[in-house]
Amino acid sequence: MKAYLGIDIGTFESKGVLADADGRVIATARRAHRMLVPQPGWAEHDAEKNWWGEFCEISNELIATSRYDPSAIKSVAVSGIGPCMLPVDGNGAPLMNAVLYGVDTRASEEIAELTAEVGLDELLASGGNALTSQSVGPKILWLKKNRPEIFARTRCVLNSSSFLIHRLTGRFVIDHYSAGSFNPLYDIRAQGWSDRYAERIIAPDRLPELLWTTEIAGAVTPEAARQTGLAVGTPVTAGTIDAAAEAVSVGVKDAGEMMMMYGSTMFIILVADRRIEDPRLWYAPWLFEGQHACMSGTSTSGTLTRWFQEQFARELDPETALATLAAEAENSPPGANGLVVLPYFSGERTPIHDPAARGVVFGLDLTHSRSDIYRALLEGIALGVRSVIETYEEAGAPLKRIAAVGGGTKNRIWSQAISDTTGWKQDVCANTIGAAYGNAFLAALAIGDAARDDIMRWNEVEREIAPDAESAAVYRRGYPVFKELYSRTQDLMKGLSTRDA
Incomplete structure (x- = not known):
């Protein structure tokens, strides 16, 4: 064996x-x-x-x-x-x-x-x-x-x-x-x-x-x-x-294929057959000679849900707290009853690259609940991903397929909101272990016991997350507020960040 x-x-x-x-x-x-x-x-x-x-x-x-x-x-x-x-x-x-x-x-x-x-x-x-x-x-x-x-x-x-x-x-x-x-x-x-x-x-x-x-x-x-x-x-x-290992694990191997990693941060890799030049995106040679990678990432996603759990859901069992919060958030409608969140709790990477950026929960009133706020956090992450996808489009990077991976794909609100805000379908493979599984494949590939196309046999697509037209319309109305909110508060954020000096 x-x-x-x-x-x-x-x-x-x-x-x-x-x-x-x-x-x-x-x-x-x-x-x-x-x-x-x-x-x-x-x-x-x-x-x-x-x-x-x-x-x-x-x-x-x-x-x-x-x-x-x-x-x-x-x-x-x-x-x-x-x-x-x-x-x-x-x-x-x-x-x-x-x-x-x-x-x-x-x-x-x-x-x-x-x-x-x-x-x-x-x-x-x-x-x-x-x-x-x-x-x-x-x-x-x-x-x-x-x-x-x-x-x-x-x-x-x-x-x-x-x-x-x-x-x-x-x-x-x-x-x-x-x-x-x-x-x-x-x-x-x-x-x-x-x-x-x-x-x-x-x-x-x-x-x-x-x-x-x-x-x-x-x-x-x-x-x-x-x-x-x-x-x-x-x-x-x-x-x-x-x-990169996560991208391999879900079959991202050809030009135009994108990996969207739901982890502590959102990290995105697009494989290309040429170098994509844009100062807002990161470049590196891909894992194999002759291919290129165009990358981006947010600063907080899974870290934000963990922070919320630790600060505002301490009474919940730590083993099931995130699942409980996700279930609660289902009681809040798309748009979180009018809340918009800037998820910049550790600054932000793509596309603004602003370490002084700070988190904002906008639109609160006395009717809002914990479920509204938690849903708004997830939707804020999704709106941030939309701005990243727009950056790829503006840079002329060809996008043909998105493969989603990571523990966050099990969070229905989070993953669905990303398809709804971006307009892109996401493929979810049967095995979502991620980088460790991709490494096992790379280990087999390195000694000649597998070919690159074999990953689609190792890990087949199990389900698709397709955009929902009704929810997408809600997010289209909220996205301009998301963009303008940062534009109007970025100078104030810089003033708050003086404590970092």
Whole structure:
């Protein structure tokens, strides 16, 4: 029997999957953890505990639960939240907590500095992206300026997947797709690290070696085998960011196909056969040579529902609280009885890229209930996604299909509101485990045990979420208010954000 191991490190939990050669799930495991917020605008993880510790626990559990001999696991693929910034020493030991992706906005000053120095045109030409909170380069510069003693000890800067790969194989490597988010350090024209910023930010020899996602990075070492339960010598792929693995898991493989990930944030990937140039969108080479990725993301979605649960539904059982709130929200009609929410509770990424943006609940009166407010939060996320889809259209990016993935697809109001606000049907595959399942497929693909088209056999479309005309009309009336609300309050928001300084 053959099996393939996929493990993913998320914002709030890690997941693992063992799948067989036909894509059947043999066993799953997960571990919950918290995102650390030491001060407003910061978001961190303990890499040793949350990343490697949970990888080891999950790997051992999957082997024990499945009763597979470790030698039956033919390959391993990993992914994780990204882009992150984790400085490590020569032994791969973390020198501080990992700085997370775009929800961490600590490098706003460095973003402004580098944009002024380099110029937006050159940033787009060489890196494919404007600098935003999603860019790793400014966060490395923040490290250099604000933690010089740590920067001096840094042998390599890793992200979540490359940290795991080092622990498994002893090599410092990163895939091209992940490296594309290290802007301005990755040169898309040469598809390699640039030495232009060696003095200003960091030298290329302190960054990981570049590989394509399904290249084999190395083999499980004896020490890694002891901790994970895997067999010594098991092949390990180069890994990738979680959203890319999620896209693979639901069959996003051809130009015009889009993955919409319902997670802690909404993250969207469109595969293209050419580079889409727009400063509001992110670019990276896709997982395979010759393809391109055009990406976007919101700052809060699942994090917003979790916040609401913890602050306003404390009496509910934590295990079922979100389901209970979703059921309550069904009692509120589309439009939430006149409420409009700006879901910018951690700033916002696409399309406004404003770390100073703040959440707004607009239209409240004494008749509104908790169910109205919770529904309005979900609809606010959906209206934000509509503005993202409009950005793709304005950039000339061809869109042919949307595949939805992630735990949020089980929330009927949330997923239906996105189809209603955008006008696009969403395909939901039978298996919605997400990135961990995509990793299992990538592990099989990397060693030649699967072809790219096999993912549609592994994970067939189970249902469609089609737009509802009546609800869509309600959201069309609310969308101009959503847009104008930010326009009219953004200067006030900047005044409130002075506490971040």
